[in-house]
Amino acid sequence: MDKKRKKQDRKVISFIPDGEFYYKKAVQALQRERFGDAHKYLKRATELSPNDPLFLMQYGVLVMEEGRFEEAHELLMTAYSLDSTEEEIIFYLAEVHAHLGMLRDAKMYAEKYISLDPDGPFADESMEIIDFAEQEEAFNDDEMPDGEVYFLQEKARRLMESGDFKTAVELLESIIVDHPEFWAAYNNLALAYFYIGKTERASELLHEVLNRNKGNIHALCNLAVFYYYEKQEEELESLLELLVKIKPYQFEHRFKLGSTFALVGRHKEAYNWLRSLQKHGFDGDVGFYFWFAHSAYLSGHEGVARKAFATLVEMDPTKVGYEPWKDVQADIQPDSLEQNRSFLLGKIRNEYRSERMFGFYLLGKSGHKQEIISHPSYIDIEKLSDMERLFLTSGLDYEFMPETAFDKSFIRALETTDMLYSKYRPLDTQATHLFQMWFTLCETALSRSYPFRNPTALAAAADYMFQSSRDTGVTKTTIASTFGISVPTLTKYIGDLIEFLPHFDA
Numbered sequence: 001m002d003k004k005r006k007k008q009d010r011k012v013i014s015f016i017p018d019g020e021f022y023y024k025k026a027v028q029a030l031q032r033e034r035f036g037d038a039h040k041y042l043k044r045a046t047e048l049s050p051n052d053p054l055f056l057m058q059y060g061v062l063v064m065e066e067g068r069f070e071e072a073h074e075l076l077m078t079a080y081s082l083d084s085t086e087e088e089i090i091f092y093l094a095e096v097h098a099h100l101g102m103l104r105d106a107k108m109y110a111e112k113y114i115s116l117d118p119d120g121p122f123a124d125e126s127m128e129i130i131d132f133a134e135q136e137e138a139f140n141d142d143e144m145p146d147g148e149v150y151f152l153q154e155k156a157r158r159l160m161e162s163g164d165f166k167t168a169v170e171l172l173e174s175i176i177v178d179h180p181e182f183w184a185a186y187n188n189l190a191l192a193y194f195y196i197g198k199t200e201r202a203s204e205l206l207h208e209v210l211n212r213n214k215g216n217i218h219a220l221c222n223l224a225v226f227y228y229y230e231k232q233e234e235e236l237e238s239l240l241e242l243l244v245k246i247k248p249y250q251f252e253h254r255f256k257l258g259s260t261f262a263l264v265g266r267h268k269e270a271y272n273w274l275r276s277l278q279k280h281g282f283d284g285d286v287g288f289y290f291w292f293a294h295s296a297y298l299s300g301h302e303g304v305a306r307k308a309f310a311t312l313v314e315m316d317p318t319k320v321g322y323e324p325w326k327d328v329q330a331d332i333q334p335d336s337l338e339q340n341r342s343f344l345l346g347k348i349r350n351e352y353r354s355e356r357m358f359g360f361y362l363l364g365k366s367g368h369k370q371e372i373i374s375h376p377s378y379i380d381i382e383k384l385s386d387m388e389r390l391f392l393t394s395g396l397d398y399e400f401m402p403e404t405a406f407d408k409s410f411i412r413a414l415e416t417t418d419m420l421y422s423k424y425r426p427l428d429t430q431a432t433h434l435f436q437m438w439f440t441l442c443e444t445a446l447s448r449s450y451p452f453r454n455p456t457a458l459a460a461a462a463d464y465m466f467q468s469s470r471d472t473g474v475t476k477t478t479i480a481s482t483f484g485i486s487v488p489t490l491t492k493y494i495g496d497l498i499e500f501l502p503h504f505d506a
Contacts (some may be wrong), residue, residue: 344359
């Protein structure tokens with residue numbers, strides 16, 4: 001019995017699925033019109049057998065049918081480099097180049113297919129591509145670069161997306177040496193240098209492009225992104241004033257403007273561009289729907305935002321959890337201070353710690369949270385005090401396990417803050433004065449190891465101190481009743497908080 005089991009185990013262990021196995025699974029899935037499964041199996045087949053031109057071609061065709069022409073182009077060019085005589089690969093190269101508007105190359109591959117198989121199954125389609133290319137007056141200097149250069153450019157872009165900036169830089173440098181007016185390569189090279197910290201070289205490249213190709217929209221937008229991340233605010237505002245005036249015709253340029261405005265926090269301008277693209281039938285990718293959803297929500301178009309985000313999740317399920325309204329209460333409107341980006345930045349970059357604590361707390365309630373947290377210059381974690389870090393993490397969905405007495409005091413201080421926020425949200429200008437007072441008290445109390453033993457009473461005490469300073473008709477009885485505590489308890493905690501008020505010399 002044991003021998004039989006061992007023999008069976010060896011049979012199981014010896015079976016390791018290879019590219020051929022997954023290719024056959026993909027063919028079966030296609031026959032049953034299970035295109036999602038086919039995509040998954042073909043992708044796995046190309047990973048296991050990266051040098052099989054047939055697998056690459058079939059995967060490229062499937063990707064092309066999904067409308068992802070740039071990715072299909074790279075797959076088909078790789079397949080062609082492995083087998084330059086396979087007629088199907090040649091035809092599909094003609095087709096993908098036609099979709100990309102690279103008509104010179106589309107015509108070349110279609111003619112090559114006809115010469116190899118004039119009566120082949122794709123002969124009629126090849127002739128249509130040739131006829132279309134000849135009718136178009138697109139063979140001039142404004143046409144897209146030849147297929148080889150475009151292929152290298154896309155390869156470099158994918159290297160950047162995967163984080164391999166060093167290899168991307170080397171490839172892009174070689175492209176601009178051979179094609180000194182291929183501005184797309186310059187722009188991507190500038191981004192690659194910026195991402196690896198060579199910001200001066202990155203800016204030099206963009207200025208070189210703008211000197212030699214004035215008004216290059218991609219260079220202008222990339223420069224705006226650089227200014228944004230380097231906190232060169234005067235330069236950024238000046239450049240944005242220029243970008244607002246630009247009205248490009250091409251969809252690609254409109255998308256670049258829209259996504260740039262969204263990234264730097266100009267969501268109304270971003271929404272106008274991205275919404276106009278959608279209305280004109282623009283078939284966006286993951287990046288388009290991500291920025292469209294965020295700019296729509298943060299400019300007050302919640303219905304549009306939710307539809308756009310639903311489309312985004314269909315395209316990329318990993319984006320679940322990145323909703324711009326995540327953790328934002330339903331009553332927080334676009335014109336409230338929680339959604340005021342300038343107000344939030346003013347708080348988290350304030351010279352006073354209590355103001356920064358207020359900003360960090362409020363950031364967790366805002367749709368701008370992801371944008372501000374991801375900015376490399378807005379928040380320097382290393383320079384924050386313990387209490388600042390705790391208020392920051394309180395709004396970022398981190399699980400906080402109190403260990404020390406200070407931790408436990410902070411938890412109760414946070415509970416007190418939440419009670420006040422629940423009463424006054426969404427915040428208006430008047431309510432911010434209460435929170436400025438509260439965070440001043442809170443900072444001093446935490447620094448003196450105050451235990452915050454009764455959060456409800458403390459919230460009531462802070463509310464009474466704030467309201468009574470503005471309205472002499474406010475009574476302790478009213479406030480105590482609102483919070484469900486006794487007047488003596490309220491009085492006790494008012495006394496506690498008064499000890500933490502700032503004292504000034506006469």
